Amino acid sequence: MDKIKLIIWREFITRVRKPSFLIMTILGPLLLVGGMVLVSFLGMQENGVQHIVVIDKAQLLTNKLKESSDVKFFYEQADLSDSVFKASPYNAMVEVNPLVLENNTIQIFYKNLPSITVQNYLSKEIESVLEREKLRLNNVDPDTYRKIKTALKVQLFDIEKAGKQSYDQIKAGLGFGFGYLIFLFIFLYGAQVMRGVMEEKQNRVVEVLISSVKPFQLMMGKIVGVAMVGLTQFLLWVALTLVLGTVGLSFAKDAISGEAVQQPAAQMTTQLQEQLGDQAPAVDTPGASAEMLGVAMQVWDELPVTWIILLFLFYFLGGYLLYSSLFAATGAAVDSETDTQQFMLPITVPMIIAIMIAQTAVYNPDGPAVFWCSIIPFTSPVVMMVRIATGNAFSHPGELALSMVLLVATFFFTTWLAGRIYRTGILMYGKKVTWKELGKWLFYKG
């Protein structure tokens, strides 16, 4: 047992000490958060005040559009020729044709594409002015109109959970996120196991090692060691993302509002929702962001968080252990990276299927494909996470238990299988290995 600890330690420490580990650890969350901040920043940040000229021959909009700190309106009654517009200080030109009340269409000509925020602001302003005009023409009282106008909200309720709104969609999305993490982890670190095995084989260090330890110990030591590297990196990512996320969010907020105000985290979330709200017309009522927060809180309350985390770790490790032993066997069976492809395909395909099925599970967590893939161990780590997050798995505890037992059993089986391929493969050089050959290796005596 001491020997396997030693192997685990070596696998762990040599990887963690590599500069690439540090770089990936820092770069990972930086890219993630940085990307998000950059997108929102670029999307919302304006290149100074936008001067917009409105060509309004019918005099429908003139002096009726509300200006903001970022958008200033100017009005013209005659067409501006392209060359005149190009020479003018205006950033964009809105052409309102006289028939706009019938065809509900305007054209915007620009020099630089206005940001989404400005576009939304423009269309909202023009829309409300036109609406008022139509109300006047049709002799409709604006108050009556507000009463008539219907913004339908659909609330979903699961009959099993009386009185509570269902947010299965959001939860399924969350579950998919977990499943995707498992998928990523298996590929990133499974490949590391494979490369590690190939390195030992190419170095010819392997025969020296297995004169001291059993091949199975060497394989398991590597698998566990790499898993620890992965978990360490994962935890560092979570920690760093939280830190960076907080910093990045406040930075983004400051940049947008133009003033540095310290905000409590909860309020900041609201702020973000509002900013997002600007982009997405569907939630642009002032109450929407508060509602979103409420939904988030309720989802959090409804989810059995402890169970989800425990099951996530279970499927996370189970899936990794299952696949990494296959990766290890592949590494042992070949001489070079280029030979891995024929064996990689059957490993990759179930994973791809898993991620595809998990996607459909977000919209239809009760489908038969989702059911089967959440039971079959090669896809269950990814797919079952969606069912767990929606709570579907908890209402079918038998299926969950079956899936977990099958995963463990299959893990033991693939590890045994991989161990037998591994101990023969690592000592086999210069031979192009076929599937038939691999089959024979299974039955060689220890």
Next chain:
Amino acid sequence: MLAVENIVKRYGDHLALDGVSLEVPKGKIFGLLGPNGAGKTTLIRIITRITGPDSGRVLLDGHPMTAEDVVRMGYLPEERGLYKKMKVGEQALYLAQLKGMEKREATDRLKAWFARWDMAHWWNKKVEELSKGMAQKVQFITTVLHQPELLILDEPFSGFDPINADLIRQEILRMSAEGTTIMLSTHNMGSVEELCDHIALVDRSHVVLSGSVKDIRKQYSNATFRVEFTGNAVAFANALAYHGELLEHREEDGACTARVKLLHGATLNNVLAATLPAAQITGVREEVPGMHEIFIRAVSNQEPATVAVGTTE
């Protein structure tokens, strides 16, 4: 010390070892010889417990070998190497600990070895920064560091320049003098003659020859003597009569050298008595076959068509 009994090992359709038995006496240097592909490496891997036999057993000091016995052995494989990215000292410590050594003791012994071979400054270098010969020296140290009772060396001299090969040779002799049992596999027949007390020759999955080097050479000697004399070669040949056959002779400045093969159960004394009146005998030496010759004869006896298979390298 080590006894191998009736080992059979099969890889699919290929019979790698077929009823192989041999015995390695304690404290001796034992040479395991044989052409490439004869099954030497398979046998060594079975002894080092890297792989298991289909049938037969390996005894260590009279007891069937167990998994715990691997720490009593040191093994330098033919296909050997080190982690390229790891530092020399760290790696040597790792390998020593895998052999069950305490970290502190391993460090002390390693430092002593490194000092003795004047390579202390390699400690913090990565293996990829070392030359092949340097890495081989590190590898040799890691093999013997835990002072194994049984040392198994597969082609120990390959990859060394003559100076370092000699260094390794000295270490082998030193450890043997200290009581270590050593099993050596090599194609270098010169070093077999120089180092080995006993040998076994494996060819096509069988042991075809085994015993002490002295006995084997005697067994392969074919009663041929090199006789030096002055005088008439024809008179010498006639005097031999039925005691011996003159295989060839060479004459240089009146001094003759003849190769004489004894016939009809004659002894050297018979030959000398018969030829003394005819020539002035100045020297007699028995022609003992070298290991190189014995190797080729033993292997080609099996099947003449494959005489040249991997005899030297």
